Amino acid sequence: MGNNETKEPKKREQWSSSLGFILATAGSAVGLGNIMKFPWMTGKNGGAAFLFTYIIIMLIVGVGMLLCDFLLGRKGKANAVATYTKLFGAKFKWMGYLGIFSALLALSYYAVFGGWMIHYIINSFGTLANINPDAVGDFFGATVSGTVVPLIESAIFLAVTAVIVVGGVKGGIEKANKIMMPALIVILLILIVRALTLPGAGAGISYYLKPDFSLITFPVIAAAVGQCFFSLNIGTTGMVNYGSYLSDHEDVFKSTSKIAFTDFAVAFLAGLIIIPSAFAFNIDVGSGPALLFVTMPSLFAQLPAGGLFCFLFFVLLLFASLTSSISILEIYVPYAVESFKGMSRKKASIIGAVACWIAGIPVSYSFGIWGDVRIFGMDIFTCYDNFICIIAYPLISLVTAILVGWVWGKDNALGAITNNGELETKWYHKLWFFLVKYICPIFLLLVVLTGFGIIK
Numbered sequence: 217m218g219n220n221e222t223k224e225p226k227k228r229e230q231w232s233s234s235l236g237f238i239l240a241t242a243g244s245a246v247g248l249g250n251i252m253k254f255p256w257m258t259g260k261n262g263g264a265a266f267l268f269t270y271i272i273i274m275l276i277v278g279v280g281m282l283l284c285d286f287l288l289g290r291k292g293k294a295n296a297v298a299t300y301t302k303l304f305g306a307k308f309k310w311m312g313y314l315g316i317f318s319a320l321l322a323l324s325y326y327a328v329f330g331g332w333m334i335h336y337i338i339n340s341f342g343t344l345a346n347i348n349p350d351a352v353g354d355f356f357g358a359t360v361s362g363t364v365v366p367l368i369e370s371a372i373f374l375a376v377t378a379v380i381v382v383g384g385v386k387g388g389i390e391k392a393n394k395i396m397m398p399a400l401i402v403i404l405l406i407l408i409v410r411a412l413t414l415p416g417a418g419a420g421i422s423y424y425l426k427p428d429f430s431l432i433t434f435p436v437i438a439a440a441v442g443q444c445f446f447s448l449n450i451g452t453t454g455m456v457n458y459g460s461y462l463s464d465h466e467d468v469f470k471s472t473s474k475i476a477f478t479d480f481a482v483a484f485l486a487g488l489i490i491i492p493s494a495f496a497f498n499i500d501v502g503s504g505p506a507l508l509f510v511t512m513p514s515l516f517a518q519l520p521a522g523g524l525f526c527f528l529f530f531v532l533l534l535f536a537s538l539t540s541s542i543s544i545l546e547i548y549v550p551y552a553v554e555s556f557k558g559m560s561r562k563k564a565s566i567i568g569a570v571a572c573w574i575a576g577i578p579v580s581y582s583f584g585i586w587g588d589v590r591i592f593g594m595d596i597f598t599c600y601d602n603f604i605c606i607i608a609y610p611l612i613s614l615v616t617a618i619l620v621g622w623v624w625g626k627d628n629a630l631g632a633i634t635n636n637g638e639l640e641t642k643w644y645h646k647l648w649f650f651l652v653k654y655i656c657p658i659f660l661l662l663v664v665l666t667g668f669g670i671i672k
Contacts, residue, residue: 246536246539250483253446253447254486256501260502261435261439265432265436273659279476282448286471287620289458291632314611315451315454316548318604321604325597328580330534330537331372334373339355341523349515367576373537377545377569408488419495420495424492435666499514549564583597614661621649633648
């Protein structure tokens with residue numbers, strides 16, 4: 217590839233406005249981590265105790281590391297590989313390559329889940345509207361164990377993702393998120409009203425909002441760090457790409473704070489739907505993905521207009537997944553366009569989507585005919601997920617914190633956050649740098665060591 221790796225286009229596209237950037241980036245962060253993972257992580261880690269811990273971690277680690285990615289991206293004005301090379305030398309471009317590879321791997325199983333959601337949406341007013349709650353588990357089993365239909369549905373999910381990415385920043389990504397993000401919030405609010413009016417929901421609300429601080433343990437703190445990390449896409453290099461489209465006059469700190477708040481708000485609202493509903497029907501709130509694909513349809517089947525609520529819920533999930541999948545594919549696309557002569561955005565998007573679909577076949581089959589296949593003692597999906605969440609993303613983010621805090625240094629970092637003096641340096645800018653240099657590396661190292669089982 218040679219020098220082509222750091223080649224930049226003459227004029228890089230930019231977000232049309234701060235609102236467009238905030239909605240697109242919040243859409244990127246909001247996904248299965250908020251809607252699927254946050255409620256059951258909260259449920260199995262002490263409810264409100266986990267929620268309280270998560271808020272603190274979000275403020276310390278989430279905002280700080282997200283801001284690092286945006287600032288590096290804006291400074292580099294290129295894809296992640298070129299940005300790391302330009303700012304820190306060729307010896308750090310491996311971070312960009314690892315981010316691209318991990319992104320395509322993550323999108324491969326995101327697409328599998330997206331296919332399931334499409335299947336549930338299609339069946340919302342049919343099979344799922346009239347199904348006996350006891351039979352929902354069988355429906356889920358039949359859905360995920362198929363050999364042909366799940367692959368077709370995941371291909372549809374990836375095709376929609378690619379079409380939006382082909383449209384570019386303003387015409388595709390920004391425009392789609394301006395529609396999907398507000399729609400997502402509206403659907404959440406509708407479902408919250410129904411969940412909070414269920415008989416017995418009060419116990420779930422208390423569990424979710426009234427903390428027992430004695431339940432805050434080391435594993436709970438580690439779980440909160442990991443969840444924040446996963447939810448905000450910290451370490452994916454995707455936010456470096458999104459930052460590269462930023463204007464040099466954008467108040468990045470203010471925008472980052474709004475994005476982190478939106479991401480948390482969606483997770484919080486999802487918890488308000490799922491946890492009170494689970495309590496109302498005496499269902500284990502820590503039961504994992506089944507809380508969505510088995511438990512929630514079972515609940516809807518017992519409600520008036522259950523088919524409608526099932527439809528709305530899985531449309532919500534699909535929207536959240538699409539906004540994330542767009543940003544994941546966007547990690548690869550600008551690299552391909554800027555690195556390979558003659559590579560168009562359309563061609564790069566199609567190649568990336570096809571590669572993800574092929575990589576997703578083993579993941580899909582791991583829930584069915586390849587369910588007994590083990591790699592390093594893990595099923596195929598867990599192997600993919602562990603590599604991404606335990607090795608790749610934490611490592612990239614940890615090195616990022618070290619580079620910003622100890623290599624880039626205070627003057628460069630504060631210069632970047634104040635637009636080289638265009639904005640007045642505030643106390644919270646200095647606090648941010650202190651956290652990134654000294655505190656964030658500790659928390660991120662905690663995630664890595666916990667993931668490897670070194671800390672328990």
